Amino acid sequence: MARLAIFTERYTIRSSVELTALTEFRLAAFERGHELDFLFKNELKYLKNYDGILIRALTDPLNTSYVVARTAEMLGKRVLDHSDAIRVCCDKVNMYARLMRADVPLPETRFLAESEVTAVSAAHLFEELGAPLVLKAPNSSFSAYVDKVATPDAFVKVGKRFLRRADRIVVQQYMPSDFDWRVITLAGTVLGVVRYEFAPNQWKLMDRTESGEWAKVVGIDVADASPKLLQVALAAANATGESLYGIDLKEIDGEFYVIEVNDNPTIAAGEEDQGNPGIYAAVISHLAGDG
Amino acid sequence: MTPNRDDPVLFHLDRRRFGDLAQVANLSGDYTYLTSGYYASLDAELAGLKVLPTTREALDAYVVPIAMEKARLAGIAVPPHEVVTERFPAPPILAYPINPFSSRGELLLDQESVAARRKGLTYTGKYAVLVQQLPVDHRIDVLRLVMGLTPVPEYAELGRLLFATFRLPLMKVRIVVTTKEYLLSAIEPLPFGELTEEDRAQLEGMGSWRG
Numbered sequence: 001m002a003r004l005a006i007f008t009e010r011y012t013i014r015s016s017v018e019l020t021a022l023t024e025f026r027l028a029a030f031e032r033g034h035e036l037d038f039l040f041k042n043e044l045k046y047l048k049n050y051d052g053i054l055i056r057a058l059t060d061p062l063n064t065s066y067v068v069a070r071t072a073e074m075l076g077k078r079v080l081d082h083s084d085a086i087r088v089c090c091d092k093v094n095m096y097a098r099l100m101r102a103d104v105p106l107p108e109t110r111f112l113a114e115s116e117v118t119a120v121s122a123a124h125l126f127e128e129l130g131a132p133l134v135l136k137a138p139n140s141s142f143s144a145y146v147d148k149v150a151t152p153d154a155f156v157k158v159g160k161r162f163l164r165r166a167d168r169i170v171v172q173q174y175m176p177s178d179f180d181w182r183v184i185t186l187a188g189t190v191l192g193v194v195r196y197e198f199a200p201n202q203w204k205l206m207d208r209t210e211s212g213e214w215a216k217v218v219g220i221d222v223a224d225a226s227p228k229l230l231q232v233a234l235a236a237a238n239a240t241g242e243s244l245y246g247i248d249l250k251e252i253d254g255e256f257y258v259i260e261v262n263d264n265p266t267i268a269a270g271e272e273d274q275g276n277p278g279i280y281a282a283v284i285s286h287l288a289g290d291g
Numbered sequence: 292m293t294p295n296r297d298d299p300v301l302f303h304l305d306r307r308r309f310g311d312l313a314q315v316a317n318l319s320g321d322y323t324y325l326t327s328g329y330y331a332s333l334d335a336e337l338a339g340l341k342v343l344p345t346t347r348e349a350l351d352a353y354v355v356p357i358a359m360e361k362a363r364l365a366g367i368a369v370p371p372h373e374v375v376t377e378r379f380p381a382p383p384i385l386a387y388p389i390n391p392f393s394s395r396g397e398l399l400l401d402q403e404s405v406a407a408r409r410k411g412l413t414y415t416g417k418y419a420v421l422v423q424q425l426p427v428d429h430r431i432d433v434l435r436l437v438m439g440l441t442p443v444p445e446y447a448e449l450g451r452l453l454f455a456t457f458r459l460p461l462m463k464v465r466i467v468v469t470t471k472e473y474l475l476s477a478i479e480p481l482p483f484g485e486l487t488e489e490d491r492a493q494l495e496g497m498g499s500w501r502g
Contacts, residue, residue: 041419042376044356061324062391064374064419067356074360087346091325094346097337113327138325139391166325 002288004029005039005050007068009057020269021280022056028280034288047071052078052287059086059264060139078287080186081263085243089263092138092170095240099258102239105232106258107134108173114163122155129173136170137162148174175257181249183225183233184265184272184279186286187242190230192267192276193220196248219274232256244283301335301342302460304498313343313458316438316498320461321480322349328480344459352457352478353394355387356421362475365456367449370423370467370474376416379405383425385467385476390418396465396477398431423476426469434464435481437493449473461486 006022013019022038029036039046039053041064047053053072059065059081066086072079088094096109108129112121125133135158137145145162149155162169184192197216222230233247236258246265249256266272273279301315315335319328322344329349335342344352351357359369373380374389382405387396397412399405412420434446439454441447446466453464457478465476 041374042378044374060391061350062354062389062394064389066350067354067374067389070351070354070357071360074357074364083347087350091333093330094333097333101337113330167327168325168330 002034002051002290003049004034004036004052004054004284004287005047006036006054006056007039007041007065008055009041009064013056015268017268017270018056018266021267021273024269024273024280025054025056025284028284029288032281032284032288032290034284036284044068044071047077048075050077052289054080054283054287055264057264058141060090060141061087065264078289080244080283080287082241082243084241085245085263088240089245089261090139090141091166092136092140092260093166093168094138095261096170098239099236099261102235104236104239104258105256107175110171111168112159112171113168117156117159117163117169119152119156122152122159125155125171126152129171132174134172134174135159135162136172138166138168138170175250175252175259177250177252180259181229181233181251181256182265182272183230183247183249184245184267184276185234185237185247186244186282188234188238189282190222190225190234191279191282192272193222193225193229194218194272194274195220217268217271217274219272219276221275224275226256228254229256232258236261300500301331301340302494302498302500304343305496308497311341314341316343316460318460318483318494320482320485322459323353323480324350328482344457348458352459352462353480354389355394355396355477356389358457358475358478359421361456365452367452367456368472368474370425370476372421372423374419375422376413376419377409379409379420380422380424383427383429385423385425386412387421387423387477388412388418389421390414423467425467428470430468431476432466432468432473434466435490436462436464437486437490438497440493442489446473453478 026036055065055068057065069079069083093111099106132148132150135147135149140146147158149158159169179195179197182194182196195218199215236247237245240261246262248259250259302318303315317332319331321328332342333346336345351361356374359372362369383400385396385398436450438460439451441450461481463479463481467474467476
């Protein structure tokens, strides 16, 4: 029997399907004979009472979630997300640099420091990587601070705006598609696969059309997923660490390109768990150290 | 000694003196998350260099609740502290916000200041704050450490211990001095440009700007 806790925050539970997922985690724990409490940020002094902690809250190295991860590690507890995962995935410079180092296929990616965000370097990059280009602030989440630019002027204007958030920005080749693959992995194992189908004529997951259409989440049985998709996703996960990840990929002419590795991937009831009902039990067993 | 570029640079540590501690020290002095100083450490890590500090160590030192736990485990005394959102303990207190927007500590000496600042510090309860309780009778010292060294004899031992634990080549350390002991309150940036001649002299014989 393990004593587990889910660290969560009121304001990060954005929907009832995420709340339902939290109770699914708890049911999975109870069914395996473990205890599971919810822990909020003013209760951190009780972290020491638990064997394993699952973070289901907005992560950032400067948020309480990172304090939870690091404290748990220093106290010798099992924790998801690992602090390394939060530190790497919340900073796109760190994340993409690791993927590039491991030769994971991804859109052409460059990092620019402040002195390099100029119309001249923008013109070079358009020539080299094509137009439009995608600019990303390192610490963007939910596709905020991610913009498409098509001219050197727009490049510099958006780039300077993003530099208010960090001393580097990410420049990426644009890869259009109607959907993203999302592969959820834990310690080198695939736990689930879904397709995020964008709202019509949108290019970012969190965008919706004027009539209010959101992206759709379509569950896929892992056994039916392309082996190449899983192989590229696992290569991306392994380049990043051994934590719980959600890897976003684009499929172009039968090839897969990693768009992002996310720590703390969304697991919402009726969405990410559709084709993969065992996802809750897998996470709980990992945290509890079940053999 | 001066760096060979304007940017934060890597100082190559003398192997005979530092052994396996690290190959290079990032002397930017400001290792704040996502700044050029932070990225200098990240670049070194990704290049496979053993660097002081690593990005993990930078955050461990600057995120005050993590620093408190790390210090406690290393036997460094810290003030009584807790993470709160609504209920603040009785003043005098030092309050460090835990959020991506501000980390500046605030000294709140009386109930009126606590009432006035509670909502601002927590963004109306949205983010947490690490609160340290101080004895009424206290003084706050700011210690400057260059590779753990300080010219102030009373801080020589604590300086060595702080460097061994947190591994930041340059740090400004806020210490709460009580009638009985020295308590670590927080570690803050000490940008290279703020070093005095005396501070820089501490680096003599420790290594070189070129490997």
